[in-house]
Amino acid sequence: MEDLIMSHTVIDVHCHFFNAKYAFAELLEIAWRSSYDEYPYKGNERQLTASEQGSTSYDLKGLVNYVASLLGVAVKSPEKNYDDEQSAYSASEWHPSTPLMTVPLMMDIFFVGDDGSKSVAPAANGSTGAQRSMSITPEVSSSFEALAHRLKEEVLLAYQGALRSRERGVTPVKRSRTVERELDLVIKTMSKASSLQTRDVMDLKGGQVQMTPGFYQHMKDLRALQKKRAESVFPFLAVDPRRTGIEMLVQEQVIAGPFKGIKLYPPLGYLPTHPALYPIYKLCMQHDVPVTVHTSPYGFNTLCKRVQVLSKKRDGSTETITVELSQYPSAAAYFANPNNWLEILENEKFNKLRLNFAHFGGDADIRHSAESPGTPGNWTEQIIQLMNRFENVYADCAFCPDSDTMNWIKEIAAREPIVKQRLMFGTDFIMVMLKYEQDGLQTYFNNYLQAESAMVEGNARHFLKMA
Numbered sequence: 001m002e003d004l005i006m007s008h009t010v011i012d013v014h015c016h017f018f019n020a021k022y023a024f025a026e027l028l029e030i031a032w033r034s035s036y037d038e039y040p041y042k043g044n045e046r047q048l049t050a051s052e053q054g055s056t057s058y059d060l061k062g063l064v065n066y067v068a069s070l071l072g073v074a075v076k077s078p079e080k081n082y083d084d085e086q087s088a089y090s091a092s093e094w095h096p097s098t099p100l101m102t103v104p105l106m107m108d109i110f111f112v113g114d115d116g117s118k119s120v121a122p123a124a125n126g127s128t129g130a131q132r133s134m135s136i137t138p139e140v141s142s143s144f145e146a147l148a149h150r151l152k153e154e155v156l157l158a159y160q161g162a163l164r165s166r167e168r169g170v171t172p173v174k175r176s177r178t179v180e181r182e183l184d185l186v187i188k189t190m191s192k193a194s195s196l197q198t199r200d201v202m203d204l205k206g207g208q209v210q211m212t213p214g215f216y217q218h219m220k221d222l223r224a225l226q227k228k229r230a231e232s233v234f235p236f237l238a239v240d241p242r243r244t245g246i247e248m249l250v251q252e253q254v255i256a257g258p259f260k261g262i263k264l265y266p267p268l269g270y271l272p273t274h275p276a277l278y279p280i281y282k283l284c285m286q287h288d289v290p291v292t293v294h295t296s297p298y299g300f301n302t303l304c305k306r307v308q309v310l311s312k313k314r315d316g317s318t319e320t321i322t323v324e325l326s327q328y329p330s331a332a333a334y335f336a337n338p339n340n341w342l343e344i345l346e347n348e349k350f351n352k353l354r355l356n357f358a359h360f361g362g363d364a365d366i367r368h369s370a371e372s373p374g375t376p377g378n379w380t381e382q383i384i385q386l387m388n389r390f391e392n393v394y395a396d397c398a399f400c401p402d403s404d405t406m407n408w409i410k411e412i413a414a415r416e417p418i419v420k421q422r423l424m425f426g427t428d429f430i431m432v433m434l435k436y437e438q439d440g441l442q443t444y445f446n447n448y449l450q451a452e453s454a455m456v457e458g459n460a461r462h463f464l465k466m467a
């Protein structure tokens, strides 16, 4: 019997190999730029007074907690994370004879505190606001280090607190030297003014792309991993439309480079209708590049309570929408709504966009759709409607660790046959480890043993345009 099960390759169309160090580097970059009024763009080039610094429109605490949560599950390198995922898959009841094919999605968290009030008009050469005027020169490096160590302490305190609740007080939490050393390493690297990792722009043929240290390092590491494991690593580049010059980076890293697709994460404070995304959709259409977008009401959100977002319509008009996030249960509940994509998909230029609605609306809505179909506002059902209307709309089941998930999916697919051709398997490793103890990922793979081959392989091959 077991021989029948293991006959095909499995594709994990949604995983992450990032780590706490990238997130910590971005946290330091955000805080450093903010102290010179240069966040997210180059500003008035003077150090703010203490009272001015307190007036930022975002609360860094959320980011501190995010870095701390990653410290509990993701301190290893991307390559080690890749190896860990392969080991869990090998040890699972799939008894695989070939490696898992993985689609690691990059994350860009730099704009998590951007409330949109300082948006710059995108310049033709992409250089507007990209550059940071306040480099970490020897003269200012001691003030950078003071800031960095203060944030390190905050992260470690949050980490200890988080671990304590995670382990329900059973194990006393000691300060981990390993974890501390990792953070110190980030501070040391960023303090070196000459370091490549502190570069704030990347010079490309068409102009300059805004760069930040964690983003840059993660991109570099995924490139290296893809080179080494070309047959089983298909990375997606993180795109935030607010990153100046991002279209050029897509040209270089995706169209002409090793990245196979694009990852969007709107809950950090933008809509799919952001004007800077249109040229990218155009590129994706021209080159048949797949796009994966976060579509669940959970996850990491913008730190701002009010965000001004740009939105461009089919008729060419652009408006600024002010979103009061206190009116929503979470920022994702507003920004990740699948129907935000109607404006794009109903545009005949983009109705064939290869689009994966990651998380299929989230496990709660998947369950509701199976158990009480037809509830108004169910995201899983909204996505199914989009699947029925548009030929290249897909979804993945990432971060659905419940052992009943396959039963819910079967229930839904019996009612909506399109799901059999469009739903893909995904783990959301390493984020899903926040839900699990050590060997949890193996359980995750085992939960999907009953999935049809289309779900674990065929649909993803179509989405990825893979032979």
Ligand SMILES: [Zn+2]
Binding pocket: 014, 015, 016, 105, 398, 428, 431
């Ligand atoms: Zn994810």
